[in-house]
Amino acid sequence: MTQIYAIVESGGKQYxxxxxxxxxxxxxxAAEGETVELPRVLLIADGVSTIIGTPTVDGAKVTATxxxxxxxxxxxxxxxxxxxxxRRKKGHRQPYTMLRIxxxxxxxxxxxxxxxxxxxxxARKKKETSGxxx
Numbered sequence: 831m832t833q834i835y836a837i838v839e840s841g842g843k844q845y846x847x848x849x850x851x852x853x854x855x856x857x858x859x860a861a862e863g864e865t866v867e868l869p870r871v872l873l874i875a876d877g878v879s880t881i882i883g884t885p886t887v888d889g890a891k892v893t894a895t896x897x898x899x900x901x902x903x904x905x906x907x908x909x910x911x912x913x914x915x916x917r918r919k920k921g922h923r924q925p926y927t928m929l930r931i932x933x934x935x936x937x938x939x940x941x942x943x944x945x946x947x948x949x950x951x952x953a954r955k956k957k958e959t960s961g962x963x964x
Contacts, residue, residue: 871890
């Protein structure tokens with residue numbers, strides 16, 4: 831059996847997660863060791879079935895444990911205008927929250943994927959026959 835995974839949205843970005851995985855998301859107001867729920871689950875797949883949300887899967891959530899915060903790599907912002915002695919150098923380090931995925935919960939038991947509407951062939955026009963005026 832293949833491992834279950836989900837696609838979740840956090841901070842406007844989408845992540846493919848599976849239990850036991852560690853991910854970096856944009857800064858969240860969570861203390862280290864605190865349990866965090868990610869309710870915007872867009873897809874759940876377990877190798878046998880795939881549940882696709884419209885736009886999210888109803889009743890599904892991903893639980894994670896906060897491992898703390900860290901800063902990303904430094905980005906240098908340098909503004910420069912030629913011939914005018916204008917130079918500005920500024921650095922930035924984006925804060926991230928580290929999350930360890932604990933569980934993927936799909937409420938409702940064994941949910942079936944949504945049924946798609948059957949494609950119907952376009953209705954054919956009947957050929958007009960002359961009225962048979964005799």
